[in-house]
Amino acid sequence: MRIIELDPADENLVAGTLEVERAAHAVDHPEGPPPHEGVFRRSLVHPSPDEETVRLIAVEDGRVAGTCNAEFPTRDNLHFAGATLQVHPDRRRRGIGSALLERLVDLARGKGRTEITIATLSTWQDGPARSEAGRKFLEKHGFTLALTSVNSRCAVDALDPDRERALLAVAAEAAGDDYEIISWIGRTPAELVDTMCRLDSMIISEVPLGELDLEPEQIDAELKEAKAVRNEAVGIVPVTTIARHRASGEAVANTVIGVFDDPDHRHGFQWITIVDPGHRGHRLGLHVKLVNLRLLREQFPQIRRIWTDNADINSHMLDINTTMGFEPVDAALEYKITLDS
Ligand SMILES: CC(C)(COP(=O)(O)OP(=O)(O)OC[C@H]1O[C@@H](n2cnc3c(N)ncnc32)[C@H](O)[C@@H]1OP(=O)(O)O)[C@@H](O)C(=O)NCCC(=O)NCCS
Incomplete structure (x- = not known):
């Protein structure tokens, strides 16, 4: 398995990354809005003007197995990095998330960032059950809870x-x-x-x-x-x-x-x-x-x-x-x- 930066010109890897997002959505958050292909693809080539965005992917046997989208503000909050991290549901619990996280931490350190945040979902009251994997994964890696938000529709x-x-x-x-x-x-x-x-x-x-x-x-x-x-x-x-x-x-x-x-x-x-x-x-x-x-x-x-x-x-x-x-x-x-x- 290799961790690389996604090249927006590599059609195979772009499609594979979108597929990971779709598969994760179907398992982790099926009620929520699904990933939008057009917005996803265009975002890769039009990053936010006040952030440097790095899209890491884990590639295993030529296929994308996990993805981490890291955002580094470039104007304010230069100590900060925000990220999302997802592993394809069929490839979880094999160290892929940890490998992506390790690369993210290296990247953040290299840019002089001292705080990284990552969000994960959790069950809220009597709403649909959510996996505890994200929470356990992040706690295992030394992250602590900073803020709880309620997603509503x-x-x-x-x-x-x-x-x-x-x-x-x-x-x-x-x-x-x-x-x-x-x-x-x-x-x-x-x-x-x-x-x-x-x-x-x-x-x-x-x-x-x-x-x-x-x-x-x-x-x-x-x-x-x-x-x-x-x-x-x-x-x-x-x-x-x-x-x-x-x-x-x-x-x-x-x-x-x-x-x-x-x-x-x-x-x-x-x-x-x-x-x-x-x-x-x-x-x-x-x-x-x-x-x-x-x-x-x-x-x-x-x-x-x-x-x-x-x-x-x-x-x-x-x-x-x-x-x-x-x-x-x-x-x-x-x-x-x-x-x-
Ligand atoms: C959270 C997520 C990224 C973990 O990816 P992964 O590749 O399965 O993680 P790893 O195999 O590197 O797991 C490392 C450790 O995290 C913990 N962990 C991961 N999944 C877990 C689970 N389902 N239950 C309990 N602990 C878990 C374990 O301590 C595990 O070590 P172990 O397998 O030796 O016991 C993956 O489950 C995922 O994509 N979830 C949905 C998206 C999400 O919540 N993302 C945000 C959190 S990063």
């Missing part, structure tokens, strides 16, 4: 229309005339880029991180543009609704659902929802989410279900999601290890 029409209208009316009344709701699909309108950078730069300091040691990211217009270009190249379309504070002109609440540019793909992904701490208590979180959901239904009727994940301690967000009809499925356990510097 919601049908786009989970709310009864009357109930949805009533919730929207309550949220609109709580906001009064102080806020303007603005939505768009795709790129951020030019006149909102600076204020959206301000709000995006708050995210890491405002979301619960558990034991993860992360510093806030500084998002500027250039990075925002580069991310938008990358989304377009990969085939990811952000659907966004914000609340703008009329008096200051600042965006103070934001929610984004990501969809794939594929009329046959049925899943959307609820990414960030954030309300500026100075503007909480006006139901802006629920407000922007309900408006965004309506926009999604109108513009992307093929999307039937939305997925999201929230820290288990993020009770405000979980409450909003429950109100909207999200139901928990399983948990993502974020494990970390600290390396000597």
